[in-house]
Amino acid sequence: MLVFFMHGVATRNVQYADSLQSLIREEFSQQQVALPLFYASFWGDVLNDVGKLWNAVHQNLQAFQSANPQVDAQAVFRYQNFRKGFFSEFVGDAFTYLNSERGIKIRKLIAEQLSDFISRNPNETELHIVSHSLGTVVLWDALFSERFHSDDPAFEI
Structure with missing residues (x-):
């Protein structure tokens, strides 16, 4: 068997x-x-290449923070670790498989x-x-x- x-x-x-x-x-x-x-x-x-996506997200947050110093970028994108894990590991896998x-x-x-x-x-x-x-x-x-x-x-x- x-x-x-x-x-x-x-x-x-x-x-x-x-x-x-x-x-x-x-x-x-x-x-x-x-x-x-x-x-x-x-x-x-x-x-395994979801790191590129999150590097882009972090760069966008840094650019947003620079353009808007009065706003806390961390507050704008709350729960980053949870989102990163959830999207990368679960939703990201599904979308990756759906890519032909x-x-x-x-x-x-x-x-x-x-x-x-x-x-x-x-x-x-x-x-x-x-x-x-x-x-x-x-x-x-x-x-x-x-x-x-x-x-x-x-x-x-």
């Missing part, structure tokens, strides 16, 4: 599935069932990883895909979306 994991938004750590894999191993061991083979697909590094070039790159990485996992285990006939959050959207797109061109990596998946 093969188990292929697909992560969701704000995942920047390749060990994201380790705890679930441990729980599955423990449960299978208790039931004395053959342990599955795991692969944690990872594409979070495709979503980035979406293709993500689907290509997943297709390559899945193909490699299957080809390295040719005797396994059972495949389970476990996805979460944005990973589920990517999987849905790959399996059921008709909006992609025939050369899109979704068709390899």
